[in-house]
Amino acid sequence: IPCVVNGLDIIIFASRDGTRLDAFANSCPHLGSPFDLATVERKPATQQGERSVGDGCVDCIVCPVHRTAFEIQSGDVRGEWCPYPPVLGKVMGLTKPKNKLVKFAVRLKGKNVEVRIATSVKNVRNKEEQAEGMSNIQ
Secondary structure, three states, X not given: OEEEEOOEEEEEEXXXXXXXXXXXXXXXXXXXXXXXOOEEEXXXXXXXXXXXXXXXXXXXXXXXXXXXXEEOOOOOEEOOOOOOOOOHHHHHHOOOXXXXXOEEXXXXXXXXXEEEOOOOHHHHHOOOOOOOOOOOOO
């Protein structure tokens, strides 16, 4: 579900079993594409002990533009960085380093979904503050 919190575009994902919510900046770290049309797919867990379900896979947000997959619980890249379109995607992937999604704390309080915006993007850009996943914003 895309929404705006304090002027910041956010997208909120609910787990398949409905037990958790995760909130991210609604902008792919590669070219800033919104995740409104992103798909959620199961991808193999890359590390042992990772938060996989019985099938050994994790839920991932897949960018609708260049098809990079991001693990929902951590925001980490799963698989190839910018695999699409063929050939051109790999070249475009060189324009920005591989980077995880910007993730925000989220909770359900009664019937309200609350997203904690702990810092401002302006302060992060000015290197006055850090936020998870925001260290490479220029």
